[in-house]
Amino acid sequence: MSRLAVRKTYKLFIGGAFPRSESGRSYPVTSPKGDFLANASRASRKDARDAVSAARKAFPGWSGATAYNRGQILYRIAEMLEGRRAQFADELGLGKKAALESVDAAIDRLVWYAGWSDKITSVRGTANPVAGPYFNLSTPEPTGVVAVVAPADPLLGLVSVVAPVIVTGNACVVVAAERTPLPAITLAEVLATSDLPGGVVNILTGHQAELAPWLAAHMDVNALDLTGVTDADLALRCEQDAAENLKRVLGPAGDDWSGDPGLGRMTAFLETKTVWHPMGV
Amino acid sequence: MSMFEYAPAPESRDVVDIKPSYGLFIGGEFTDGSGPSFKTVNPATEETLAEVATASSDDVDRAVQAARKAFDAWSGLPGSERAKYLFRIARIIQERARELAVLESLDNGKPIRESRDVDVPLVAAHFFYYAGWADKLSHAGFGPDPRPLGVAGQVIPWNFPLLMLAWKIAPALACGNTVVLKPAETTPLTALLIAEICQQAELPPGVVNIVTGAGETGAAVVAHPDVNKVAFTGSTDVGRLIARTVAGSGKKLTLELGGKAANIVFEDAALDQAVEGIVNGIFFNQGHVCCAGSRLLVQESIQEELLAALKRRLATLRLGDPLDKNTDIGAINSAEQLAKIRQLSEAGESEGAERWSPACELPGRGYWFPPTLFTGVAQSHRIAREEIFGPVLSILTFRTPAEAVEKANNTPYGLSAGIWTEKGSRILWMADKLRAGVVWANTFNRFDPASPFGGYKESGYGREGGLRGLEAYLDV
Amino acid sequence: MTTSLADVASSGATLRAFLHGLPGVDRVGADQRAAMLGTRSIKTTAKAQAIDLAISMVDLTTLEGADTPGKVRALCAKARHPGEGAPRVAAVCVYPDLVHVAAGALAGSGVKVASVATAFPSGRSSLEVKVSETKLAVAAGADEIDMVIDRGAFLAGDHLKVYEEIAAVKAACGDAHLKVILETGELATYDNVRRASWLAMLAGGDFIKTSTGKVSPAATLPVTLIMLEAVRDFRDATGRQVGVKPAGGIRTTKDAIKNLVLVNETAGDDWLSPDWFRLGASSLLNDLLMQRQKLATGRYAGPDYFTLD
Structure with missing residues (x-):
C-alpha cells in the first residue's frame, strides 16, 4: 500500500520566521501544465509592512558585520543550496537537465557574489588626492532596506537579484515570482539554515500588483528593484511613488540570467561615503 | 566700538x-x-x-x-x-x-x-x-x-x-x-x-x-x-x-x-578649531549651503564652555557689504529666502528654543539676517528638522557617542556630518555609523574636485x- | 588664581596632567584660521592707525655677537625718535652686558630697556647662572627680562623643571617684567606651544614670547594665534592678563598688521597696547616708517630716506 505524502505548507519568510499571511489568504499555485502544486500564502500590505520592519531591524547588524563574515554566509547559502540540488530541480518544473543546469547556475552565482563581499569596497572606493592637507577616502556603503520585485525565473532569477543586494550589507524585502513562488519559499528554508541573520532577506508571496505599490510608497524603504515587474503601468506608478522619499530605483529588466552579471546590481544599491580628516602634527 | x-x-x-x-x-x-x-x-x-x-x-x-x-x-x-x-x-x-x-x-x-x-x-x-x-x-x-x-x-x-x-x-x-x-x-x-x-x-x-x-x-x-x-x-x-x-x-x-547636517563636538575636541569649524559650518555663504552644519550636537559636559567660546567668536563676525574684502557674512540671496529664514526662526522661538545673536547692525537696504544661535533645541523642534538655509544654528546636546549617532541620523536627510574629537578610533567609529555622504572629521565644509560629494x-x-x-x- | 590652578604645579605629575588636559590644537585648522585672518584688508585710516600702533609696540632688537656700545647707542637714538611725527618704540632689547649702555641712552625717554637673559639663546646652563645673569641685567637697568625656557627639559617631559626655573627667574627679576621665550620653532607642535604658554603663565611670566630669532621658524601667524588664545583663556580662568610678543621674522608692515588683526580678533581690545603686545624686530621699523610716509605723501618711499641704525 502506497504511503500518503506529507505535504509542505508554503508560508511567508519574515524576520527569520515562517508566518502565514496575517490576512489568512492563500492562492493556488499550479504547474505549467495546470496541475495543482500548493496553496501559497497571499501576502497583504500588512505583511509587507512587517517585512520592512524586520529588514530595518536587521540592517544595522548585517551592514555592520565584517565583509568577510557576509561572504562566508553567502558561501554557506551556496553550500546549503548544493545540498538540496535535487529538491530544487524537482520544484522548478522544467525538464530534468534544464532544471539541474538552472540550479547549478544559481549556486555558482551565489559563490560569485559571495566573493565580492570583501572586494567591492576596493573596486568602488577611491582615495582622493585633494588640494590640501587632508586625508580623503571614499568608500561604498549599503543603501539600507531594498524592496525587490523578483523576476519570473523562480530560482536563478531570484538568487541573481537577492545576492547582489545583500552581499554589500543591505537588507531586503522580496516579492517572489507570482506564478512560481514555491522555490522562493524553499530558498527561504536554505537561508534560514545558513547563519543569515533573520530579517536580512524577507520573502513575500502573493500578487505583485497588490504588494509592489505599498513597498514603492513605503517611507522606510530606501531603494526599489523593479526587475520582475512586467506591467509597464505598474512599473511607472511604482517609480513615481518611489520619488516621495527619493528611493534609488532599478528599473524592470528582462529575464535572461545567463550572462556575466557585472557590478550594476550591486552598485545600484550602494552609497558613496567620503570622509575627510586634516593631516597635521 | x-x-x-x-x-x-x-x-x-x-x-x-x-x-x-x-x-x-x-x-x-x-x-x-x-x-x-x-x-x-x-x-x-x-x-x-x-x-x-x-x-x-x-x-x-x-x-x-x-x-x-x-x-x-x-x-x-x-x-x-x-x-x-x-x-x-x-x-x-x-x-x-x-x-x-x-x-x-x-x-x-x-x-x-x-x-x-x-x-x-x-x-x-x-x-x-x-x-x-x-x-x-x-x-x-x-x-x-x-x-x-x-x-x-x-x-x-x-x-x-x-x-x-x-x-x-x-x-x-x-x-x-x-x-x-x-x-x-x-x-x-x-x-x-x-x-x-x-x-x-x-x-x-x-x-x-x-x-x-x-x-x-x-x-x-x-x-x-x-x-x-x-x-x-x-x-x-x-x-x-x-x-x-x-x-x-x-x-x-x-x-x-537638501540637508540638516549634524556637527558633533565631543568634550575632548580641539576647541578653538571646533569653534572655527562650527562657524564655518553654518555661517559660510550665509548658511545657504545644502551641507551646512546646521545642527550642532555638543557633548553636555562642555556645553557651557563651548557656547561661551562660540558667542565670543560670533561677536567678531563682520556682516555687511559683500564687496568689502573684510566681510564675513554677506546678504541673504532674496526676499523670499529671507522670509523663509525669518519664519523658521520665529517658529524656533515659539516652540521654546532660546534665540541669540551678537550685536550686529544690519544695513538699511537689501536682504539681511544676523548670525543666529538657538539653544535649548530639541529634535522635535522644526528648527532641528527643517532645512533653514540661512545663518541659523540649532544647538542640541548629547551624552554618549551612541546618542550622538542616533540624533545625527534621526532625519530624512543624509548629506553631510561633522565630528570633532582628538580620539582617532572614535572618529572612525562615528564616521562608519553616520548615514551621510560626506563626513568631515575635525574640519567642515571642505570641497575639492577630486572628492565625491552627494547624499x-x-x-x-x-x-x-x-x-x-x-x-x-x-x-x- | 583658582585653587585648582594654584595646585597644578604641586608635583610633576599634576603639572603634566594639567598641561596634557588642555584642549588639543588641530594644526590644519589653526593654520587656516591664521591664514584667513591674514587676508584682512587694512586700508586708509585703519592702516595709518595700525602703523602707529605697531611702531609703538616694537621691541627694537640687536642680539649679535658683534654688538658694541656704539651700535646700541645708535639703536637707542632711533628708538627715541623713529621718524617725523612717529611714536617712539616700546623698548630696546639687547644682551645683558650692554644693558647699561641702553639704560643710559634711553634715560627719561619712556622707552624701556629689555635684556635677554638665562643663557640666551639656547638656555643651556645651570639655574644659578641664569638667576645671576638675570639679577645682573636688572641691576644694570633692565626694565624687562626676556628669558628662554629649557626646551630640552620641556621636550623630555620635565615640565616641573621648566616651571621652577621660570619661577626662580621671575623672583630674580624683582620689579622688572618677565617675558618668557618659548622658542616655538623647537617645540615642534602646536599642542606643545599651548602647553608651554600655560606653563609660562602659571609660573608667573608677564609676557609669553614666541622665539629668540635664532631658530627658524620663528614667529609664525598660527603660533601667535595659539599664544593669543592661551592668554585669553588664562585671563578667563585666573583674572590675570599676560602679554604676547611674537619675535623673529616679522619684517614688513604687512606682517605687523596681520599680527594686529590676530590680536584684534582673538584676544581683543585689551591686548591692543604696547603694555600687552610687542613685536620683536629690527628691520621692521623702517618698513613701518616707509609705509607711514607713503600714506602721508601718497608717494612710494625709498630706503635712502630712512636711516639704517
Missing part, C-alpha cells in the same frame, strides 16, 4: 561690465528669449543689475535641438581634444577670476572673500580636474569605451551659481555629452559670463547652452523628451517632483538636494566630483 576699526576695503566693481539686458545662449550665440524678461537684483542693495530673458518651452526646445545637433561631433572628438577645450575654459576662468568673483558677489550677495578665495578657484579647479579625465575614460573602470549619454539637462541653484555650474558642465563635457543648463532666476549673470568664456574658448556651438528663467523653464528642461540625462541641485521638494517627472522615461538622473536618503543620489562623478554622465 572696537579700538581697531577696519576702514571699508571695497573690491572695485570696475572689473565687471554688466549689460542692461541679457538673452539666452543657444547654439553658441546669444539670442532673445520669447518669455517675458525678468530683473536680477543685487541682494545687498536691491538695485536692479540687469534684465534677463525668460526661456519659454519653445526656447528650451531650441536649446535641446542645438545640443543634440552638436552631440555627434562633440562625442566623436578624441577625448584629448575635448580635454583641451576644457583646459582652455579653466585657464580663461583663472584669467578672468576677479571679474567672475565680483559679478558672483554682486548677483548672489556672498562675500567677495568667499567668491574670490573659494568659489572661483574651485570652479577653475573643477574644469581642470575633469579636463584631465576626458582622454582617460577607458581607464576609469567602466570598460574599454564608455559612452556618453547624450544631451544633459541641468538645473542649478542660486547658492553657488558658478561652482554648481562647474560641477554640472565640466564632467558632462569631459564624458562627451552636450548640455542645456538653467541657472537660478536670482543668480543668472555669472552663467552668462561663462557662456561668453565658452565663446572665447571657441567651444563648438551647441555644446553648452544656457537658458535662463524660473521654475517653468527648469521644468521644461527636465521634461524635454530629447534630454537623456537630468542633473539637479536644489531643494528636496523640487527633487521629488523631478524624480516623479523623470520616472519611466529612462533618463539618467542625479539629484543633490544618502532624501539628500539625493549620485555623486559629483572625483572618479564617481564620471558615472553620472556615462552610459554605465
